Amino acid sequence: MLKHLRNRLISSLLSLAALIVIVFFLSRLTGDPSALYLPLDASIESRENFREINGLNDPLIVQFSSFAKDIVQFDFGKSLRTSRPALEMVLEAFIWTLQLALITIALVILVATVIGSLAAFNVGGLFDRVATVVSLIGASAPDFWIAIVGILIFSIGFGWLPTSGTGSLLHWVLPVAILFIRPFGLITQVVRNSMIAALHAPYTKTARAKGAGPRRIIFGHSLRNAALPIVTVMGDQAAGMLNGAVIVETIFGFPGVGKLMIDSILMRDFSVILASIVVTAIAILLMNILIDLSYAALDPRTRA
Amino acid sequence: MQHSTPELVPEHITPPSTMALLRRNPAALAAAMLLFVLVLAALFVAPILVDAASSTDLRGRNAPPFDFGRNWLFVLGADALGRPILPRIIVAAQNTLLIAGCSVVFALGVGSGLGLIAGYVGGTISQILMRVADIIMSFPSLLLAVIVLYMLEPSIFNLVIVLTITRIPVYLRTTRAEVMEIRKRMFVQASAVMGASHLRIILTHILPIVLPTLMTIATLEFAFVVLAESSLSFLGIGIQPPDITWGMMVAQGKPYLTQAWWLSFWPGLAIILTTLSLALLSNWMRLAFDPAQRWRLEL
Numbered sequence: 001m002l003k004h005l006r007n008r009l010i011s012s013l014l015s016l017a018a019l020i021v022i023v024f025f026l027s028r029l030t031g032d033p034s035a036l037y038l039p040l041d042a043s044i045e046s047r048e049n050f051r052e053i054n055g056l057n058d059p060l061i062v063q064f065s066s067f068a069k070d071i072v073q074f075d076f077g078k079s080l081r082t083s084r085p086a087l088e089m090v091l092e093a094f095i096w097t098l099q100l101a102l103i104t105i106a107l108v109i110l111v112a113t114v115i116g117s118l119a120a121f122n123v124g125g126l127f128d129r130v131a132t133v134v135s136l137i138g139a140s141a142p143d144f145w146i147a148i149v150g151i152l153i154f155s156i157g158f159g160w161l162p163t164s165g166t167g168s169l170l171h172w173v174l175p176v177a178i179l180f181i182r183p184f185g186l187i188t189q190v191v192r193n194s195m196i197a198a199l200h201a202p203y204t205k206t207a208r209a210k211g212a213g214p215r216r217i218i219f220g221h222s223l224r225n226a227a228l229p230i231v232t233v234m235g236d237q238a239a240g241m242l243n244g245a246v247i248v249e250t251i252f253g254f255p256g257v258g259k260l261m262i263d264s265i266l267m268r269d270f271s272v273i274l275a276s277i278v279v280t281a282i283a284i285l286l287m288n289i290l291i292d293l294s295y296a297a298l299d300p301r302t303r304a
Numbered sequence: 305m306q307h308s309t310p311e312l313v314p315e316h317i318t319p320p321s322t323m324a325l326l327r328r329n330p331a332a333l334a335a336a337m338l339l340f341v342l343v344l345a346a347l348f349v350a351p352i353l354v355d356a357a358s359s360t361d362l363r364g365r366n367a368p369p370f371d372f373g374r375n376w377l378f379v380l381g382a383d384a385l386g387r388p389i390l391p392r393i394i395v396a397a398q399n400t401l402l403i404a405g406c407s408v409v410f411a412l413g414v415g416s417g418l419g420l421i422a423g424y425v426g427g428t429i430s431q432i433l434m435r436v437a438d439i440i441m442s443f444p445s446l447l448l449a450v451i452v453l454y455m456l457e458p459s460i461f462n463l464v465i466v467l468t469i470t471r472i473p474v475y476l477r478t479t480r481a482e483v484m485e486i487r488k489r490m491f492v493q494a495s496a497v498m499g500a501s502h503l504r505i506i507l508t509h510i511l512p513i514v515l516p517t518l519m520t521i522a523t524l525e526f527a528f529v530v531l532a533e534s535s536l537s538f539l540g541i542g543i544q545p546p547d548i549t550w551g552m553m554v555a556q557g558k559p560y561l562t563q564a565w566w567l568s569f570w571p572g573l574a575i576i577l578t579t580l581s582l583a584l585l586s587n588w589m590r591l592a593f594d595p596a597q598r599w600r601l602e603l
Contacts (some may be wrong), residue, residue, distance in 0.1 A: 015439035025457040136587070140579035142531055144538045145554055146570030152565055169376070223590045243446035249534055251558075262539055277451060282506060 008292055019281055022261050023274065024067050055170035076275040080270040081267055086275040090257060095278055096166075097249070097256035101241050103172070104179045116191025117218045122198060132187060138185025143244055147251045149180045175252045179244045184238040187230065194229045198222035227298050235291040239284050262303065325592055330587035342578060346397040353391035383556065383567050395573050396548040399593035400578075403460060403549070404529040407467035413521050415472040419479025420506055423544070425489060430480065438471035445470040446535060453541045463542055467529050478521060482514045516593030520586050527582035534575050550575050 017196070076086040112135075119131040154161045154174065197202065199222050207221045215303050246258035253259070257276050262273040326333055411416050420428040440448075449466045455460045486492060491511055500509075534551030536542035543549045550571040557567025 011435060011438055013433070015443070018439050019443060022453065023455075135584055137576070139582060140527055140583045142534055142551075142554075142572060142575045142579070143569070144551070145575060146534060148554065148558060148561065148568050148572065152561060152569075156562055169445065239444050242444040243535075246450070246539070247448055250539060258441075261450065262541075262555065265450060265541065273451070273454070277447075280447065282441065 005289065005292055008289060009285075012288060013059055016281050016285060019277065020068065020071055021064075023277060024064055024082035029184075030304075071274075071278060073191075074278075076278075079264075079269055079272045081264075081269050081272075089272060090260065090279050092273040093255055093257040093260040093276075094283070095163050096254065097242070097245050097258060098283075100172075100175060100179065100245060100254065101238070101246075101255060102240065104176050104183070104192045105234070105238060107176065107180055107238040108183045108187055108237075109230075110186035111180075113230070114221065116188045117195050117223060118185045118186070120192045121214060121218060123196060128192075131192070135185040135188035135192075138181045139189065140185070141181060143178055143182055144251060146181060147174070147248060150174050150178060151251075156275055164251070166254060171252075175254050178251075180240065182244060183234075183241060186237060187233060190233045191226065191230055195227040198226040201225065217284040224298075228295070230300065231291060231294055235288065238287055242280060242284075322508045322592055324590070329588055331584050335584040335588075338577060339585070342397060343401065344399050345394050348587025350395045350398040350514075353394055383553075389553075389566065389570050391551070392548060393571055394554060394570045396550050396553060396571065397574065399460070399543060399547055399549045400533060400551075403463055403467070403533050404526055406464045407471065407529050407533075408522055408526050410464065410468040411471040411516060411525070412475055414468070415475025415520055418472070418477045420483055420510065420514075423480040424478065424502070424506055424510070426484070433476060434480070437476050440470060441473045446532060449532065449536055450539070450541055454535065458536075458541055458544055460543065460547070463533065463536065467532060470532075471529065473527055474525060475518060476519060478517060479514055482517060483510055486510050486513055492536060516589070519587040520593060523582055523586040523589060527579040527586075530575065530579055530582075 060224070078084065079086050079089055082089065112120075115135075119128040122128055126289050151174065160170075161174050162168070162288055166172075196219075201222070203225075204217060204222055207217050242258065245256055248254065249259035250262050253272060255299040257280060260277045261273060263269075264276070320434075326336060336517065409550070422433045448470055449463075452466045453462060487510065492505060495505055495509055504519055533542055534554070537549045537551030538555045540555065543552060545552070553571035554568045556576075557564070557569075560567050579582070
């Protein structure tokens with residue numbers, strides 16, 4: 001397990017390094033970085049000045065090492081828009097995204113497990129069919145469109161929920177609900193399939209023979225064994241949740257890291273983009289390690 | 305005395321063809337037909353409608369749907385510049401399907417090619433390829449695409465490249481895992497003993513077994529890429545006007561949500577119908593192409 005954890009850490013750090021290299025070379029390959037850092041209407045003199053100050057006339061290797069050094073020290077520079085340190089802005093926004101993601105993940109695990117298990121208990125039954133159709137639609141729905149339809153119905157039609165922003169508890173309902181749909185669809189399918197396998201395993205037969213009730217069989221015996229594939233897919237989804245967060249935060253004006261990133265891209269605020277890439281990558285790295293640890297907790301065989 | 309042996313073997317039953325199986329499954333059949341119509345519309349109807357889709361009519365701004373006093377092109381209403389929505393959806397389908405189709409074909413080709421090599425050769429090459437795949441998979445694909453399209457210019461070509469690169473690992477991993485298992489089977493060893501070249505073994509013995517799995521994944525991936533492209537276009541980082549895609553149409557309708565819901569609703573419906581059909585078809589293919597599961601459909 002420790003060896004596996006170490007390998008995971010090394011490969012994650014490698015991928016982080018690769019990401020930074022790619023971002024650096026893309027930003028250099030595509031032309032003058034002063035076009036990336038400076039506002040579009042900057043004068044030629046200020047561009048020349050910028051190049052000189054930032055050592056852009058140095059050889060590429062020298063430039064890269066200073067670029068990498070700044071990143072390792074978490075020095076991303078200041079935002080063009082707000083003149084605040086980029087890292088500070090990103091961390092502030094990241095807390096919001098983290099809350100959004102955690103609430104959604106908790107809900108997804110809870111609801112998908114219950115629905116998927118119940119569907120698997122009676123394959124082909126009415127509940128199973130409804131659950132399968134709903135989860136299939138959920139997994140293939142464009143979240144930005146569902147969000148717009150949601151606003152249309154619940155905010156404009158009924159006037160129950162606010163259209164955007166933060167503040168009250170009601171502001172969370174639509175973002176969480178939209179972010180919930182895609183992973184819920186996928187996880188429900190996975191839970192269902194892996195529960196069908198677990199319910200046909202010999203130990204389930206034993207439990208049934210001993211007279212255990214359906215609730216005890218599902219939640220006490222089968223689900224614990226079906227949990228491993230669920231955790232794997234959930235891990236993939238948690239990274240994918242950042243994809244969803246970009247969309248949801250943009251639509252609902254939610255001040256998370258996804259919205260910050262899109263805003264920075266539209267405003268060409270390069271230091272903030274860079275900081276959000278690195279912070280997000282580190283968050284995913286930590287999450288992967290957490291998932292590996294939860295494997296060990298769930299399956300004693302992987303602890304060796 | 306003459307006695308006839310009882311007929312032990314029942315009359316020869318021909319297993320139903322794949323088409324017959326498809327006909328028996330209403331959901332998969334509807335999905336396949338919808339996709340077929342969509343492709344036909346994008347190929348043959350869209351070129352005729354290009355002019356109609358971009359002709360503005362300021363008197364018909366935000367014209368409501370199902371207003372039969374107008375031209376049939378306006379059956380789904382018109383957008384904020386009075387352009388009819390139905391032809392726009394069909395023309396946009398062309399872009400959406402072109403981008404998704406190209407990305408899926410490229411990713412499938414490169415991913416499965418590398419996967420065949422990695423699984424068959426193994427060793428260092430395999431390790432390097434897997435690590436690269438890990439790196440690509442470890443970052444959210446949409447964010448990756450956003451970053452790359454920010455640095456490069458958002459064009460159809462760049463969009464296809466980004467969507468291809470981020471999806472290659474899916475095929476690479478699956479192909480490698482399957483090939484590693486198949487390679488050890490008896491018939492592969494037998495054909496190697498009989499002097500078949502590596503290329504022959506890969507192409508005629510291993511690939512046909514992996515192909516159904518790859519087609520199933522590619523169908524599901526098509527849906528994923530359509531969603532990814534739509535999301536990028538929705539965010540304004542994908543295709544740029546005057547070209548149109550469904551995602552962009554949803555974004556263009558968003559400011560008019562309170563007055564004219566149909567601007568965003570129809571293109572979104574087109575997306576969900578397409579992706580749902582692909583998911584249904586992929587679900588069905590998984591059973592139909594798997595000899596061990598096929599009986600479920602033949603019942």
